[in-house]
Amino acid sequence: MTTVALKPATMAQALGRALRDAMAEDPAVHVLGEDVGTLGGVFRITDGLAAEFGEDRCTDTPLAEAGILGTAVGMAMYGLRPVVEMQFDAFGYPALEQLFSHVAKMRNRTRGALPLPITVRVPYGGGIGGVEHHSDSSEAYYMATPGLHVVTPATVADAYGLLRASIASDDPVVFLEPKRLYWSKESWNPDGPQPVEPLGRAVVRRTGRSATLVTYGPSVPVCLEAAEAARAEGWDLEVVDLRSLVPFDDETVCASVRRTGRAVVVHESTGFGGPGGEIAARVTERCFHHLEAPVLRVAGFDIPYPPPMLERHHLPGVDRILDAVARLQWEAER
Amino acid sequence: MTTVALKPATMAQALGRALRDAMAEDPAVHVLGEDVGTLGGVFRITDGLAAEFGEDRCTDTPLAEAGILGTAVGMAMYGLRPVVEMQFDAFGYPALEQLFSHVAKMRNRTRGALPLPITVRVPYGGGIGGVEHHSDSSEAYYMATPGLHVVTPATVADAYGLLRASIASDDPVVFLEPKRLYWSKESWNPDGPQPVEPLGRAVVRRTGRSATLVTYGPSVPVCLEAAEAARAEGWDLEVVDLRSLVPFDDETVCASVRRTGRAVVVHESTGFGGPGGEIAARVTERCFHHLEAPVLRVAGFDIPYPPPMLERHHLPGVDRILDAVARLQWEAER
């Protein structure tokens, strides 16, 4: 066995490294977006790419998101593999027509002749004290659009692994980066990081017997914390990190829920119409007779994202998760 | 009791009449969109409005959906009550940024000072043999956006009543018109049609004891047909027409499901990430111990809307609904 040198790294660094390695390996990979060049992006994810690969490979575009994604479509049609950065979640909305009407549909439209291997990187979610429009969670929009993969990392290693796999995918991937985890540090092996293959596999982050927390992205650390706190109440919680919302890993999720008999879906996006409805519904369809209680959801409220001074009330936290776990009808416990 | 003279009318006529009556009653009501003036809209819903109220009240705009909705925002800020027509569902996508980032958020942004009484009329759904981009069902996008009402009629009377109520609402309403029902005729009282007040109430279209079909818009007639066909199999199905996806009428839906113990959600929109997940999840949360079987979903497949020659395979039809009903674990029936 080789010894692996683990070093502390942030998710931002791992993402940057994934872009760099992908560009070094495949000259078809091009990065484009607002301020991704000289500045290295407002989150500095693309720092150094323009210097290393030149402005033609890492390009500051004019300020127009539909234009960015639309030109990326054309570049992909010619055989390139564009990686597009949307500066913030809500600033990707001008590109939704291109995303829904072309990016998601081109392969299907052309009977497979024109696949679009485009990765759209979208920093998403709140918890960073951002003013209005800087903290949206828009994953429900992408999930409801067949033809897109929707992927989101929760750890430094996955940030690298999933981004590499997304860029390598021949399908378009909306790659959601939980912006409040950008600066979270973990031990990481920067010398031999690997893509996560295939996309579409959830992972059990913590095993437990009492109930399953199904979650992804920014809510994964919160759920792990909740699981720790739950021990004091006598609950042994399992935490499943979905990693990929599309395709959805029914197998891993259902295996867990069948084992525990109870589940809470946790995410930051609004509850109504958010990803949790789909997740709860499909888990229930598949595991009905294993369920001791309905699958519950802990999500952001059904409101526009709040201003910084109030956002802590909106975000699903440990207490709210534990409250939901408490409502899982333990009195019925045999 | 007065006698009511019922006449046959189409949904298209009822919608046109609702617009006309709203404009006649309130000079603040303005209609704008592509081809809504001289042509009367590609579906002829606005036929005659420009002639009656002048081009300033019913305006052919330049061809730019974000511009249409964006200028409607400004008109509403000045006290008008714009009714915007998107020509087809997918052609509303360029306006999604205005919809998500402004229309849905302006009241909240300004602590109630700047409500936006805008109605966005969107012909949606398939079944009309339309080529690509002409048959999308985008309700999931709107449902996931707090601040919007999402309303959709299934009958001629509701087309009138819900549209009047939507225009009268001080909140923005995405008004989804099931385009394949435009030409369906029903008996209707054209002399005294009434708004549906308040918005947000579902209605039981058919009572039954065996199971509840929860549905809306274009799928309502299909469900009613399925309910008729189900009698032959010995099932007495209840059909709930949601009419309003936001706000959601938990009360009516749950009362029905508690009574029947079984439910199938039916819609044309894709299944994964579509409205059905939310509906199934919230019904299950609220009615878990009344359920004999998981809430099932019959929806469009998780694919881009098919070309005309294949659309019949995609659309939920009577057989597919009955198949789902058959899977509601009747063997457990006491």
Added chain:
Amino acid sequence: MTVMEQRDAHRPVPPPAWQPRTDPAPLLPDALPHRVLGTGAAAGADPALLRRLYAELVRGRRYNAQATALTKQGRLAVYPSSTGQEACEVAAALVLEERDWLFPSYRDTLAAVARGLDPVQALTLLRGDWHTGYDPREHRVAPLSTPLATQLPHAVGLAHAARLKGDDVVALALVGDGGTSEGDFHEALNFAAVWRAPVVFLVQNNGFAISVPLARQTAAPSLAHKAVGYGMPGRLVDGNDAAAVHEVLAEAVAHARAGGGPTLVEAVTYRMDAHTNADDDRRYRESSEVEAWRAHDPILLLERELTARGLLDEDGMRAVREEAEEMAADLRERMNQDPELDPGELFAHVYAEPTPQLLEQRAQLRAELDAEADHHAPEGTAR
């Protein structure tokens, strides 16, 4: 500092030192559309080209008529005719080299056909058997774009990519007058100019966006005047003058190929048919207006020039017409056959590999179809 040094010399300087970035004068279009036919200017034009254009115009007119007829027979879901606009459609196709790319809108099946595409394949979207009937890479014809102006950034991106790869490829994108109002038009032209992408934008100003006339679409002196706002040349051309359209496009394509960047061309033309077979144009225009344009018909203009110069006679015309009839007969016959469709294909191209969920759904549909077949099977037929 490497990256910063690479940047353009245009740094922000205060007004005393301020300089316009480019000279606007050469970017502005002429006040009147450029014309060639009947002006004497065609004398320099290659007779072979003129004859080729003529044959394609006639064929194109016939193609439009045939496709419209097919809608009446229920063989096409819808057809947006380009009758009256054949000069633009044909010139756009003929001006390109094989390696170049064409980006058509929904109205431009004729341009695709004139480029060499099988008409049946070009009509797949409008027939309704699938969304695209050809391999775009094989023909270098992008899928017909229904959402207006959305194809323009695609053309820019493709042209830019080709340039980055060092390939000598030009993209030509078609859009209508109405489409110029969309944000995507603006963003595409701006990207093209900033990137100096080898792309040519051809606006077919046919006077209407469905029912909405140009006066409700723009207050600009012309659509070609939009070019200066992006820093690219704007050209105005008589869109019914096939020689003029070809000439202006050829210049723009050469300019792009030489690294000069994009051009915006506005071709002034007229849509002689209704918007589509489903439209009723009597609701928004006088037939006298349509009649007025007949005198300026693209076929007529070219026929007159060719006959006057002795490049075409009755026999020549007949030969061209006969060839067009053959094409139409072949099209009619092949379109009257029902296409073979496999509902299972609905799940095949959503992703490179169908997801487990799609495989389930495909199985579900298969089972349903099998049950249906059982149900409809003649009595006594065992399965």
Added chain:
Amino acid sequence: MTVMEQRDAHRPVPPPAWQPRTDPAPLLPDALPHRVLGTGAAAGADPALLRRLYAELVRGRRYNAQATALTKQGRLAVYPSSTGQEACEVAAALVLEERDWLFPSYRDTLAAVARGLDPVQALTLLRGDWHTGYDPREHRVAPLSTPLATQLPHAVGLAHAARLKGDDVVALALVGDGGTSEGDFHEALNFAAVWRAPVVFLVQNNGFAISVPLARQTAAPSLAHKAVGYGMPGRLVDGNDAAAVHEVLAEAVAHARAGGGPTLVEAVTYRMDAHTNADDDRRYRESSEVEAWRAHDPILLLERELTARGLLDEDGMRAVREEAEEMAADLRERMNQDPELDPGELFAHVYAEPTPQLLEQRAQLRAELDAEADHHAPEGTAR
């Protein structure tokens, strides 16, 4: 036929009869930005106006400095400073009548303040206690718009509505050079021109969109050249010359008010601070470039003019500075108080009436907060 008769006379006519819709020449901007201060042209300007502009510039500069300082103390979530751009901000505010509307972007709190808004209210978004701190209808200042260029169609719609109602109201909308690349800019200008809406678009070309210089944003001769593509006049002005900006805007506002339709004004200026306090501008520009602009400082230019003409002396300057200091002290003091916030308000304004679901969620949050309070209550405190 009534509606059709109402339509503009501009019907599609074939090229022999073709006419440009408007004369482009008057729509084109001058090659060099219009300047007043130091050119002798200010002689005609109202001394009271110049003094007022001066006082506001000084106050504005102080306001910018104070707001930036508040970010360091954690009292603002973020602040995009308009230091260096005060002439545009102030002139935009002063040029409007009370009944007119101002549509600011996120960078334009100063324009709102110069219009008379309480600075604390204007800063609410950036402080983070709510998204807007004032009633837009009361002040006729739209909410600060964060998504770029999206406020422009709002301004057009509002101006159009006012005109339809017969009200004598003009809307002035602010946008950055970067914002001109967005589709919404294009659509807004086009609607404005087609509708002849009484709206003025002021582009503050401050050289950068965050790190991206203008050369990466457009290849146009100037941003003002975009106007001709919409059929509206484009004007180019020295954005650091408060008198010139005021003059050009006043003309545009008068033009709009008189029914002449919209104008696009490009003000050439420079952002002296980083994009926001969170930005590091050393990554993308040389400090020497920033220094070069100091010689063209808007306060300096006006101070020089006023002193030269004897309209301002040391005492006058001191008085202006003192007043600015008072404003800053008051702002500092009030911003140092924690705002009172009710988490329950999160559910209050989503709809006219909270939905049943929102009422449930509000109750849930209340219960959580009560539990939290119980938990943290000093021992022995009964609830």
